[in-house]
Amino acid sequence: MNNSGEIAQIEDAEGYIASICFKTGPPLSVGVEIEQLVHDADHPHRPLSAAALTAVVGGHEPGDGGRVSLGPGGQVTLAAWPQAGLERLHETVHAEIERVDLLITRGGLRLAGLGIDPHRAPRRVLASRRQRAMAAAFARRSGDGRILMYSTAGLRPLLPAGPPGELAARWAAVHDLGPALLALFANSPVHAGRDTGWASTRMRAWQGLARAGARPTGPDPAAAWAEYALRVPLLYVRGPGASWSVPDGVTFADWIGGALPRRPTYDDLDEHLGTLYPPVRPRGHLEVRYLDAQPGGDWxxxxxxLSALLGDPATVDAARALAEPVADRWVEAARYGLTDAGIAAAVAPLVDLALGALDRGGLPGSLxxxxxxxxxxxxxxxxML
Structure with a gap:
């Protein structure tokens, strides 16, 4: 497809979204994106230097098809492409994390291993034109956007969508499991020197910036996602001028309908899809976005x-049943973590189910x-809290 072509009808956009966002097939591979905040090793409150950070990791190219990138707040992200099995993924990522950590340490810096910056207030370190446009759009909506862009780091498992007949259950399960796993791995209670009262301040900020309604689940995930994506307000529209801003509330569907001076293209739609940040985002695989960054090898x-709980249809069904009592308790999970007794009671059997599945699946004893x-x-x- 020529992505510079104009989109004339809503149905054309829906069909395109459905065709690219879910790649169904055998559930054999799993990947991860590991985002980390960076501090000066001796003075963690000191503002990060863009030049110093770029000099340390800007030219690093990982092996095995991965990549390293830098975020607007100076975050370092290691993206490891999906591998054929957890053992292979662990081997690949562990080696690459050691290389990145060595580069960071040699540069007088260190990785924070937290979901939010405990020392510094939000501050821009790097910015592309796209990131500037996003920051301006977020600023018009909420102060949480600045926190998210410059002060947070997440762990993003990349899971297979699975066979076509299992997609709906897997898509629903990865959402249902969200509050329990968010609570279990909440790792951002202190921001800019202040105890926030939230186990995951990062997720609190995400919740404060929500740009659409209910999660896009149902019997046809591709259709539900397409409908969701088209109704989320635009953050910006690329153009030759200095400003990429758009009127508040204009959706991509509105744009197709003539709300803006020019017609949108498929390139514009690709750009819009990259600005959607729900708890789970389909990008061929299922990109889980509700987990805080973790220290060291705890990723x-x-x-x-997650991979184990989505391992086969029977485990998916069992996991959804165990998670069902807390499947909508996102706010409580972010605020209280495992100190919420109801959420902790749901987490324990989910962990047992997953460990049993990993054992049966042949994961080595050490892992x-x-x-x-x-x-x-x-x-x-x-x-202990």
């Missing part, structure tokens, strides 16, 4: 648990112990 536990140990430390920490 593996949430990725392994199984790593996952179990990370989870146990979370529960111990919650009981």
């Amino acid at each position: 593996f536990a949430p990725v392994a648990l 199984l112990e790593e996952v179990s140990g990370a989870v146990q430390s979370r529960f111990r920490r919650a009981h």
Whole structure:
């Protein structure tokens, strides 16, 4: 398709979105994007230098098809393309994290291992024209946008959509599991020197910036996602002028209907899809966005648990049943984490289900112990609060 072509009808946009956002097939691969905040090793309150950060990691190219990128707040993101199995993913990512951490340390910096900056107020470090346009749009809506862009870091498992007949259940499950796993791995209670009262201040900020209504689930996830994407207000529209701003509330569907001076193209639609940040985003795979960044090697536990709970239809059904009592408790999960007794009661059997599935699936004992140990430390920490 020539993506510079104009979109004439809503149906054309819906068909295009449905065709690119879910790639169904055998559920064999899993990937991850690991975003980390960066601090000066000796003076973590000191503003980060864009020049210093770029000099340290700007030219680094990871192996195995991954990439390293820098975010507007100076975040470093390692994206590892999906691998054939958790053991291979662990091996690939572990080696690459060690290389990135070595580069960071040699540059006098360190990775925070947290979901929000505990030391500094939001401050722009780097900015493309796209990021400037996003920041301006967020600023018109909420102060949370500045926090999200410059002060937060997330862990994003990349999970397969699965066979066509299993897509609806897997898509629903990855949402249903959200509050429980968000609570289990909440890791952002302090921002800019202040205890916020939230286990995941990062997710509190996301909730404060929500740009659409109910989550896009149902018997036809592709159609539901297309409808959702077209009704979310535009953040900006690219153009030759200095300003990319658009009137508040204009959606992509409105644009197709003539709300803006020119017609949208498929390139415009691709750009819009990249500005959607719901808890789960389909980009061929299922990109989970509700988890806080984790310290060091702790990234593996949430990725392994999610992968195991989506491992086969029977486990998906069992996981959804266990998660159902807390499936809509996003606010409580973000605020209280595992100190909420109801959420903790749902998390425990979900973890047991996942560990059993990982054991049956042949995950090596050392990696199984790593996952179990990370989870146990979370529960111990919650009981100490």
